Amino acid sequence: MYNNSAKYSQMIKTEALRLGFMACGIAKAEFLAEEAPRLENWLKGNRHGEMTYMENHFDKRLNPTLLVDDAKSVVSLTLNYFTEDKQLDISAPKISKYAYGADYHTVIKEKLQELLAFIKDNIGEVSGRCFVDSAPVMDKAWAQKSGLGWRGKNSNLISKDAGSFFFLAELIIDLELEYDTPFAADHCGSCTRCIDACPTDAIMAPYVVDGSKCISYLTIELKNEIPNEFKHKMENWAFGCDICQDVCPWNRFATPHQEPAFKPALELLQLNKTELIEMTDEVFKQVFKGSAVKRTKFTGLKRNIDFLISTKR
Template structure:
């Protein structure tokens, strides 16, 4: 007979899959002892660039019990966003696949809230919080502890069954659950395709990304001008970058997502190079109103496009 922890864990995982999540794993809310020195070293080397928030709340980033009172379990969830659809104009500045559809923050937060409501309705009053890129949570570390994959040489979480084109989110709750076995194996082997392919040499060592050189950082997080040292190295990306994932052999297992909200907006995919170069604020608001691309704001995206145009 199942004890309550095992029964509740099975219920939560089943509901997560019903809601459309690709996978669900559970780990014990505890201090991330192995991550602490790595994070400190990464910050000391200024690999976070202008992402000052990465250095904030250092203790909370490593211990979820400081984020959620009485936290006992981390429910890690993944949601597939892979699509084989592409931008129509092969010469147009490129957009990362994850931004083709509706902003994932909105989509995932709704699913997390539904899962939290299910827990409260079917298990009892459980305290906790939903997280999707919204707080100092080391999502890849928790997902690995929950058995969902390993961190590749490009620092992305990789699943043996699905590759790496997926989002990671969490529920941190004050409920004891059954904990999954951490994913200990590393299946990258001697492969260095992601390191070799990175246009800006941002993967400075296996498993270490200098965020300040990453095209995703340069086109989204960086608020100042893109440094001239990256002229000719941006590989025509105007929002995000998929290079290290596109070349990863494990992504041969990536399958088309089944999330209607992630269906690419055809208006976005059909934008021609000239239309992007001449885009106005009005057009930006219309085309990208539901997209994660709005994070850059019009001036940010214009900066990126102009930087590519000057080559």
């Protein structure tokens, strides 16, 4: 069985790289005992703001066998989205790098389904599910457990080889595999650049992020009006935020992605400040078709931009 486990693990990793994933690690599907108190305290402190879905399925978040019957392995994958392209008008409301191209949910889900089909075709009757931000899975915990990196002081997963501009995804399957060594080291050292740079003080302490203060949360997850306490603190971000990653020294190792679907839409990069401010619903649908920016909808993006304008009056 051990030989088969090692062989199957290598087959899966090789195919994952062929599909365009940057890295692949495998962990045993088991209860995340260390995460339980951390998650409970985070929720009790109301660090999730309006993200009430974080309170749901507490047990499922910690136990993959409740998501997939007889789960044996969690296959964690990373997909690079780093780009050196930038919005041309530096005064225009800013959009996070990850949303420059096609919606990552769609792109990654297709790759995961291909990987699962490969496993079934080449290994046999294997049951499993694909996860991309769409279910109660603690992706950073699993990625660390499968040796892909450590969680930095901004709570993002960081790789020594690639920084942190990548997406995380998982396959949970009922196949026993060879498991990677968890990433135990912390390479942040005494650096506090992400903490110092966060304009809303969302990184309340090393490794602890108050999600309800994060600019990404305020511009995407928050459905109500952005609280006035964040006036003059948004740094012109209209969708998401890259600040804590842009200042991270490990991102000097980030290299441009090779994923055609993430190629930045020129229409988006060329939007100037006036065009974004005066954007109509029709233009929004045209420019952001197939983009993750659709998550906030036209009304959400307009709310964000109006908030940025109001703080400059």
